[in-house]
Amino acid sequence: MTTGQQFDAIVVGAGPAGSSAALAMARAGLRVALIERGEYAGAKNVSGAALYAPGLLAELLPNYWEEAPVERFLTRRVISLLGQESALSIDFRTDHFAQPPYNGFTILRPKFDRWLADKAQQAGASLITSTVVDDVLYERDQVAGVLCRREQGELYAPVVIAADGANSFLAKKAGLQGEFKAGEMTLGIKEVLRLDAHTIEERFNLTNDQGVATEYVGFATGNVKGGAFLYTNRDTLSIGLVTQIASLAQQRVKPYELLDRFKQHPAVAPLVRDSVPIEYSAHMIPEGGWAMLPKLSRGGLLVVGDAAGFVFAAGIFLEGMNFAIASGLAAAATAQEAHSQGDFSTASMARYRQQLEKSFVLQDLKRFRRAPAFLNNERLLHMYPELLCQAAENVFRSDGRPRRKLGRTIYSTMRGKVALRTLLRDGWQAARALFF
Amino acid sequence: MQPIEERLELVRFKVDKTPHIRVNSEACKDCDTTACVYVCPAGLFELLGGEMHFSYEHCFECGTCYVACDRKAIEWNYPRGGWGVSFRAS
Numbered sequence: 001m002t003t004g005q006q007f008d009a010i011v012v013g014a015g016p017a018g019s020s021a022a023l024a025m026a027r028a029g030l031r032v033a034l035i036e037r038g039e040y041a042g043a044k045n046v047s048g049a050a051l052y053a054p055g056l057l058a059e060l061l062p063n064y065w066e067e068a069p070v071e072r073f074l075t076r077r078v079i080s081l082l083g084q085e086s087a088l089s090i091d092f093r094t095d096h097f098a099q100p101p102y103n104g105f106t107i108l109r110p111k112f113d114r115w116l117a118d119k120a121q122q123a124g125a126s127l128i129t130s131t132v133v134d135d136v137l138y139e140r141d142q143v144a145g146v147l148c149r150r151e152q153g154e155l156y157a158p159v160v161i162a163a164d165g166a167n168s169f170l171a172k173k174a175g176l177q178g179e180f181k182a183g184e185m186t187l188g189i190k191e192v193l194r195l196d197a198h199t200i201e202e203r204f205n206l207t208n209d210q211g212v213a214t215e216y217v218g219f220a221t222g223n224v225k226g227g228a229f230l231y232t233n234r235d236t237l238s239i240g241l242v243t244q245i246a247s248l249a250q251q252r253v254k255p256y257e258l259l260d261r262f263k264q265h266p267a268v269a270p271l272v273r274d275s276v277p278i279e280y281s282a283h284m285i286p287e288g289g290w291a292m293l294p295k296l297s298r299g300g301l302l303v304v305g306d307a308a309g310f311v312f313a314a315g316i317f318l319e320g321m322n323f324a325i326a327s328g329l330a331a332a333a334t335a336q337e338a339h340s341q342g343d344f345s346t347a348s349m350a351r352y353r354q355q356l357e358k359s360f361v362l363q364d365l366k367r368f369r370r371a372p373a374f375l376n377n378e379r380l381l382h383m384y385p386e387l388l389c390q391a392a393e394n395v396f397r398s399d400g401r402p403r404r405k406l407g408r409t410i411y412s413t414m415r416g417k418v419a420l421r422t423l424l425r426d427g428w429q430a431a432r433a434l435f436f
Numbered sequence: 437m438q439p440i441e442e443r444l445e446l447v448r449f450k451v452d453k454t455p456h457i458r459v460n461s462e463a464c465k466d467c468d469t470t471a472c473v474y475v476c477p478a479g480l481f482e483l484l485g486g487e488m489h490f491s492y493e494h495c496f497e498c499g500t501c502y503v504a505c506d507r508k509a510i511e512w513n514y515p516r517g518g519w520g521v522s523f524r525a526s
């Protein structure tokens with residue numbers, strides 16, 4: 001046991017990963033410190049934000065959606081391919097997603113994160129806000145605490161959970177994560193637009209507290225690799241872009257200019273008409289997936305959530321909060337086990353990864369490991385949506401001239417724009433990345 | 437297009453006296469990509485007369501600039517606890 005030990009576990013970062021871990025460990029009777037650099041939990045955090053698999057938290061917080069700051073239950077999902085001036089969409093809705101534990105709901109992070117951190121605190125965790133952790137402390141070769149940026153900032157515990165998000169300096173300092181590359185990180189920017197609840201429901205064809213999440217690919221981000229989203233909250237809309245950092249730099253365009261253009265797209269402008277921007281925000285997302293996963297633990301240290309790169313990004317999917325929660329809970333279980341055995345060694349901490357391998361966290365990332373490379377395909381993001389929109393336009397055009405059969409219409413749209421071989425190769429890549 | 441300044445006015449920043457990010461503008465002198473100028477979501481980098489200018493006050497603390505910079509010219513850190521950006525509605 002460490003000398004000067006103050007806590008049984010220290011969690012750095014009060015996002016969904018850290019607060020879930022702290023809550024679970026506090027419930028299990030451990031003395032937990034939850035350290036957050038923001039003046040409140042959520043102050044630094046940005047998501048779309050659609051929280052999927054909300055049932056994950058319900059084991060610790062039964063029916064929490066009745067009291068938590070939840071915006072709208074997602075019963076409608078739309079995927080929209082944008083051409084320069086047109087859109088071709090798949091619009092899915094089901095009431096099956098309208099019952100507890102729900103399939104997903106929209107949230108606003110400054111409110112939701114604060115609520116969740118409070119839950120951890122109510123369970124007995126010590127929530128320490130306005131405090132930056134600058135380093136990890138070691139005892140022999142094992143992590144034994146953290147160094148906070150303040151006088152006498154050493155805090156000790158036999159297990160530290162790094163839940164410090166996308167930049168994770170802790171994982172880097174502990175030698176688990178290397179330097180990031182601009183091709184595997186994306187920048188997310190977002191605007192929250194005020195619009196009254198009634199107008200939202202009318203405009204988006206929603207009843208009561210139901211909501212819609214729309215993902216856009218194609219012209220949404222101009223020539224930059226990425227996509228866009230539009231989610232309904234109670235009386236606001238969340239609209240934003242996710243753009244690959246290397247691609248932004250290469251195309252020499254500013255993300256907020258792309259957002260302006262996106263908002264003016266004929267398929268988007270009517271949806272945001274008369275709304276009033278109330279906040280603009282930005283955050284980085286580790287979208288490299290399976291290929292960029294760091295080492296997940298060492299003696300006395302576990303890495304969870306975005307800090308570990310647990311983001312499932314595959315065009316029509318952008319999920320990180322549910323991965324953060326699930327990994328936070330797995331880390332809490334590992335920490336509890338370590339406490340009951342009095343063993344915080346590398347071998348003991350390695351149980352965390354084994355647990356994740358059994359859960360969707362590592363299974364999904366592994367199964368969809370080809371998705372990041374597939375999303376890097378220039379044609380996929382820009383040429384095909386445009387061509388599909390043109391094909392749709394040609395199919396639907398009624399101009400008093402004899403109509404050709406659909407196959408010919410589509411073929412003539414594609415001809416000369418993309419070689420059949422390329423099309424087949426991309427189709428094969430798509431199939432391997434997402435379908436089979 | 438909406439000027440970035442207008443967007444930033446919507447955001448709450450508690451600005452510390454000392455900057456949390458330093459840019460080694462010597463290293464920027466012959467940089468031909470100037471990635472930071474494009475990628476920063478707050479538009480905080482500006483190349484003026486061959487000199488890189490950076491202001492930290494309206495920083496979102498996202499980290500995009502140091503990831504994009506291939507010269508390693510950006511010495512990046514978080515502001516002091518409780519300082520910097522505080523999102524309220526996002």
Ligand SMILES: Cc1cc2nc3c(=O)[nH]c(=O)nc-3n(C[C@H](O)[C@H](O)[C@H](O)COP(=O)(O)OP(=O)(O)OC[C@H]3O[C@@H](n4cnc5c(N)ncnc54)[C@H](O)[C@@H]3O)c2cc1C
Pocket residue numbers: 012013014015016017018035036037038041042043044045046047048049050051052131132133134163164165166169187188189190240241242282283284285304305306307310311318319320321322324
């Ligand atoms: C624009 C955008 C849209 C997104 N949309 C979605 C979506 O719709 N659905 C979804 O599931 N995911 C979405 N994501 C991804 C999601 O936001 C992340 O996966 C999720 O926030 C990860 O949670 P986390 O707890 O691991 O990290 P974070 O939420 O980033 O939390 C990390 C916490 O650690 C604190 N911290 C960091 N360093 C320190 C330090 N040194 N000392 C003290 N505290 C520190 C931070 O202040 C923060 O509170 C989106 C991301 C973006 C940017």
